[in-house]
Amino acid sequence: MNTQTPTQYTRPQLPMHLQVPDERGFFGKFGGSFVPPELQKQMDEIYRGYQHICRSHDFIRELRSIRKHFQGRPTPVYYCKNLSDKVGGGRIYLKREDLNHSGAHKLNHCMGEALLAKYLGKKKLIAETGAGQHGVALATAGAYFGIPVEIHMGEVDIAKEHPNVVRMKILGAKVVPVTFGNRTLKEAVDSAFDAYLKDPVNSIYCIGSVMGPHPFPLMVREFQRVVGIEAREQFIEMTGELPNNVVACIGGGSNAMGIFSGFLDDPVDLHGVEPLGRGAKLGDHAASLTYGKEGIMHGFNSIMLTDEKGEPAPVYSVASGLDYPSSGPEHAYLKSIGRTKTVTATDAEAIHAFFQLSRLEGIIPALESAHAVAYAVKLAKERPQEDILVNLSGRGDKDIDFVMEKYGDYADKEY
Structure with a gap:
């Protein structure tokens, strides 16, 4: 008769990138979503949409094809x-x-965000840009998917990064100069958020980095x-x-x-x-x-x-x-x-x-x-x-x- 106690199975620890964020978007005490209730409804919709399509065979196949044959x-x-x-x-x-x-690298998440916007039925892509690389990438994604793009950019950066401003306009994006404050990236984010709040149902704010309210730090990281x-x-x-x-x-x-x-x-x-x-x-x-x-x-x-x-x-x-x-x-x-x-x-x-x-x-x-x-x-x-x-x-x-x-x-x- 075997009297040995069976060895208890221990589930292997998840890879570190799967351990955070939690369901509320927190990386430890950092992250989360601190936005007005009406905007939170849109954040929740974006998160639900992302959670659905990130596991979709069709979405993954299309994104992989874009990365290989377009990017x-x-x-x-x-x-x-x-x-x-x-x-x-x-x-x-x-x-x-x-x-x-x-x-x-910006196109890695811009194509993903634009594909998500297409799935959610959004009719406009809004974003900020500093150096202009995110703006160019989102303008590229908008042209690819046939979705209008509006880019907010500080006047200081418009002067510094003129070649990227020209590229955005050639790609069909509307470039909105930001004239208040220091007229750089922080103010461009403020301006883009204000524009998004005017019509969050029909537009989507395609944040240009691993920041902003949940789920954007998660989504951008996963696309990158x-x-x-x-x-x-x-x-x-x-x-x-x-x-x-x-x-x-x-x-x-x-x-x-x-x-x-x-x-x-x-x-x-x-x-x-x-x-x-x-x-x-x-x-x-x-x-x-x-x-x-x-x-x-x-x-x-x-x-x-x-x-x-x-x-x-x-x-x-x-x-x-x-x-x-x-x-x-x-x-x-x-x-x-x-x-x-x-x-x-x-x-x-x-x-x-x-x-x-x-x-x-x-x-x-x-x-x-x-x-x-x-x-x-x-x-x-x-x-x-x-x-x-x-x-x-x-x-x-x-x-x-x-x-x-x-x-x-x-x-x-x-x-």
Whole structure:
């Protein structure tokens, strides 16, 4: 007779990306949905629609077809031999999201959001943009699906990112200049939200990052997770092992959350690079995770920069896409549990990296991505035996006029 006690089955722990958010959209204490009741009804409708179609064979098949035949996925991983040799330290690799159609990672979630809007019967896509990459991507998605697009963009960024403004207009989007406040990304979000509130039944606000009220931080992460899935497989295929480090810039944080998601359960250091701008003085940077505190803005709870009155503080970065006083709630959560490391890069470091990568590798990065490259160069010197995978989230075509006007003297330096 067998008197042994049967071994109790223990269900394996879920992968980390499936552990959060909870049903209310919280990543620990961060996230959630802090919006008026009428708008909450629309958020609930969007969430129900997403929950249905994300498991739909037809939706998945169509999205995969779009990614392969329209976006040009998978994007490659590239070894920066010249840059690595010049640095004389660790080996630097790039996940080339700059080669994604429309020039950045943004199309990954814009095509998904537009496909969701089509399923929900929405007649208009509304969004904010800073650097213009999200605006271009959503304008591209709108043209693809035949849905009108309205993009809100601060006047300061319209001047800085003129090439992307032209692209949005060519693609058929209506570009709404935002003329109040600092006239940058935070005000563009305010303006877009106001426009959405006028008709939430027939329109959908396609948030451009892993922020905003639930379910947007979840949805955008899931649409962007393709970056991390591809990068992990590609890096192992190239080298036979995992990278020691993964580096990505963080404003709202969609590109970082996309690539980090592929490595959350691995023994890999994840570095989120925030814009330190001109320095640590409030108003001279947009490093919210580094210098901010818990607070609610734009319908979600996260870490944000505030002034003496507790209001969102003025922020600054040479990179328009990083010029935001808060960060996605999942980034706040991952930092709070010690899974990610928050670091910074200044304007000067980003501009140097912009030219350095251009001259040594023939790749012109977006100013946002240049922050990640700048920190990767620094990390390579500190860890000469390690591999560093950078998410090159966008290309710098949009920035070249602004860079040469403001930083043309850098072009004469040796790199």
